[in-house]
Amino acid sequence: MSDALPLLEVDSLVKTFPNRNGRGGIHALNRVSFTQRRGETIGIVGESGCGKSTLGRTILQLIRPTSGDVRFLGKQLTLLPDEALRQMRRHMQMIFQDPFASLDPRMNVASLIAEPLVIHRLGTAAEQATEVARLLETVGLPAEAAKRYPHEFSGGQRQRICIARALALHPELIVADEPVSALDVSIQSQILNLLNVLKRERGLTYLFISHNLAVVKYVADTVAVMYLGRIVEMGPAEQIYEDPKHPYTQSLIAAIPALQPGSGPSAPPLQGETPDPEHPPTGCAFHPRCPHAMARCATEAPKAVDIAPGSGRHAVACHLHD
Amino acid sequence: MRTLLADRLAILALCFIATIVAGAAGAHWFAPFPPEETFFDGLTLEGAPLPPGEKYWFGTDLLGRDLFSRVLFGAQTSLVIGLVANGVSLLIGTLVGIVAGYVRGWVGTVLMRFTDLMMAFPALLLAIALAALFTPSLWIVAMVIAMVNWVQVARVVYSLTVTLSEREFVEAVRSLGATRTRILFRHVLPHLLPAIIVYGTLGIATTVLLEATLSFLGIGVQPPTPSWGNIIFENQSYFSTAPWLVFIPGAAIVLLAVSFNILGDTMRVALDPTLRGRTS
Numbered sequence: 001m002s003d004a005l006p007l008l009e010v011d012s013l014v015k016t017f018p019n020r021n022g023r024g025g026i027h028a029l030n031r032v033s034f035t036q037r038r039g040e041t042i043g044i045v046g047e048s049g050c051g052k053s054t055l056g057r058t059i060l061q062l063i064r065p066t067s068g069d070v071r072f073l074g075k076q077l078t079l080l081p082d083e084a085l086r087q088m089r090r091h092m093q094m095i096f097q098d099p100f101a102s103l104d105p106r107m108n109v110a111s112l113i114a115e116p117l118v119i120h121r122l123g124t125a126a127e128q129a130t131e132v133a134r135l136l137e138t139v140g141l142p143a144e145a146a147k148r149y150p151h152e153f154s155g156g157q158r159q160r161i162c163i164a165r166a167l168a169l170h171p172e173l174i175v176a177d178e179p180v181s182a183l184d185v186s187i188q189s190q191i192l193n194l195l196n197v198l199k200r201e202r203g204l205t206y207l208f209i210s211h212n213l214a215v216v217k218y219v220a221d222t223v224a225v226m227y228l229g230r231i232v233e234m235g236p237a238e239q240i241y242e243d244p245k246h247p248y249t250q251s252l253i254a255a256i257p258a259l260q261p262g263s264g265p266s267a268p269p270l271q272g273e274t275p276d277p278e279h280p281p282t283g284c285a286f287h288p289r290c291p292h293a294m295a296r297c298a299t300e301a302p303k304a305v306d307i308a309p310g311s312g313r314h315a316v317a318c319h320l321h322d
Numbered sequence: 323m324r325t326l327l328a329d330r331l332a333i334l335a336l337c338f339i340a341t342i343v344a345g346a347a348g349a350h351w352f353a354p355f356p357p358e359e360t361f362f363d364g365l366t367l368e369g370a371p372l373p374p375g376e377k378y379w380f381g382t383d384l385l386g387r388d389l390f391s392r393v394l395f396g397a398q399t400s401l402v403i404g405l406v407a408n409g410v411s412l413l414i415g416t417l418v419g420i421v422a423g424y425v426r427g428w429v430g431t432v433l434m435r436f437t438d439l440m441m442a443f444p445a446l447l448l449a450i451a452l453a454a455l456f457t458p459s460l461w462i463v464a465m466v467i468a469m470v471n472w473v474q475v476a477r478v479v480y481s482l483t484v485t486l487s488e489r490e491f492v493e494a495v496r497s498l499g500a501t502r503t504r505i506l507f508r509h510v511l512p513h514l515l516p517a518i519i520v521y522g523t524l525g526i527a528t529t530v531l532l533e534a535t536l537s538f539l540g541i542g543v544q545p546p547t548p549s550w551g552n553i554i555f556e557n558q559s560y561f562s563t564a565p566w567l568v569f570i571p572g573a574a575i576v577l578l579a580v581s582f583n584i585l586g587d588t589m590r591v592a593l594d595p596t597l598r599g600r601t602s
Contacts, residue, residue: 060497062493062496062497086499086500086501087499088499089497089498089499090499093497093498094494094497096490096493096494098490101489101490101491102490102491102493102494103491103494104491104495104509105491105595105596106512106513106594106595106596108595115495115498115500116498116499119498119499119500119501119504120499149595149596151595151596162494165498169498
């Protein structure tokens with residue numbers, strides 16, 4: 001599966017949303033860099049407001065970044081003119097959080113799923129109709145769903161429609177932005193299973209964004225933990241969950257409710273609130289809430305350090321691991 | 323049950339509109355008298371207009387002309403104003419509003435500031451100025467009314483487009499790779515239709531009355547050509563002694579506007595898949 005060249009390379013991505021008065025602004029993304037291999041599922045986790053949704057949208061150029069590069073399929077997306085970017089969208093698709101808001105309520109399911117094919121002029125109307133039927137079957141919806149409208153479906157079924165639409169173009173990369181957060185817990189696992197099955201059958205690559213560590217654990221090969229616009233720790237899922245290095249990751253993992261009685265949290269719960277992203281703390285953004293904060297944490301921002309020498313796959317940005 | 327009633331109303335409204343259109347189109351055959359002819363027996367000995375009766379069905383006006391014939395011929399004018407002038411103003415307003423709302427940037431700013439300018443300018447004054455530039459004829463008057471009336475539509479369409487283009491499904495379609503044109507015409511415009519329909523049906527009464535105002539000022543459709551509006555204005559001083567002169571064309575305007583309203587509402591519901599089968 002793993003090609004020599006990464007599918008996606010994100011390099012020093014910065015996104016600042018300017019203030020009304022033009023000075024300062026919110027630093028939603030602060031020099032985010034990572035690479036993703038073909039077939040690898042990367043889970044992006046973090047609290048609300050940490051910039052994880054902005055990251056997904058900026059990678060897809062739905063929001064243009066302030067600076068930094070996104071290289072996808074060998075092309076520099078940030079430099080592509082509008083029309084070329086529009087063509088590239090065939091290869092990268094997105095699944096949104098709210099499956100009702102992301103479907104045009106005035107279109108029936110058949111035209112919703114066929115829309116990407118129509119947009120990119122793939123196949124005749126008859127071929128598109130067969131493809132829609134095949135996709136409905138793939139995501140586990142009955143064939144007669146084609147004639148109905150989004151409001152006639154439950155949340156889970158709507159998310160299946162969104163997944164079918166994202167699959168229609170056989171994309172190389174699917175950015176899933178909190179795809180199960182709006183769903184009932186009982187439905188969440190069905191959708192996650194579907195995503196996993198599709199990944200196996202079609203060799204998909206997901207960038208999976210979620211605030212829910214338990215959900216990410218279920219799908220991700222690699223996990224990136226974000227805090228205030230930065231990736232603070234990134235590594236193989238089992239290492240992140242078994243042996244988290246960054247104090248922030250440690251408190252997040254400890255906060256996952258345990259199933260066994262008696263096995264209480266192994267780290268103290270997080271104190272305080274997420275800082276105002278417009279005025280982030282100096283040095284390490286996490287230091288005001290960090291149980292291990294030292295003097296230099298307040299002044300000097302830690303760089304990402306490789307802590308698994310040789311593999312190059314586990315990086316932590318913390319002075320404890322310098 | 324409710325839909326059935328609404329359907330019946332819609333059919334009634336459609337019948338009324340069809341009658342008016344047929345009456346206007348066939349005015350030459352249906353009208354019992356020429357609309358511009360004054361009749362000696364059309365006035366009482368004191369010179370007062372005649373009430374509705376056997377010979378003059380709707381009575382006569384202050385000059386002793388047959389009101390029924392004038393209303394029939396007036397329908398031609400009023401329909402052209404209500405449909406063409408109103409239609410053109412809807413078209414301009416929608417186009418300006420949707421482009422300004424979706425493209426934004428300097429294009430949007432220029433378009434909307436121009437709209438504000440037009441809005442701040444007294445509509446009647448503008449109409450007078452435009453009408454003075456061209457010799458008033460039915461089509462010129464229709465265009466003048468369209469030029470004055472599109473601003474409100476543009477405002478409404480603009481703010482709706484701004485809200486719509488922030489909706490997630492628009493972003494989702496953009497992420498599929500849709501062009502701007504496709505997003506505008508396939509995903510934004512259909513959602514604007516209900517508002518445009520409502521505005522269009524309301525505009526029928528507004529434009530017909532605006533034409534009447536222009537006629538009253540002498541820059542509308544030139545007399546003796548009748549329009550529903552100028553019949554009312556010509557005869558308004560006789561309102562207490564001959565109320566039918568104002569009441570009959572007034573009722574025609576109201577009924578036409580209400581009929582279009584009902585029809586528009588039925589269309590709005592029929593076009594919205596999320597409302598289908600909910601009211602039964």
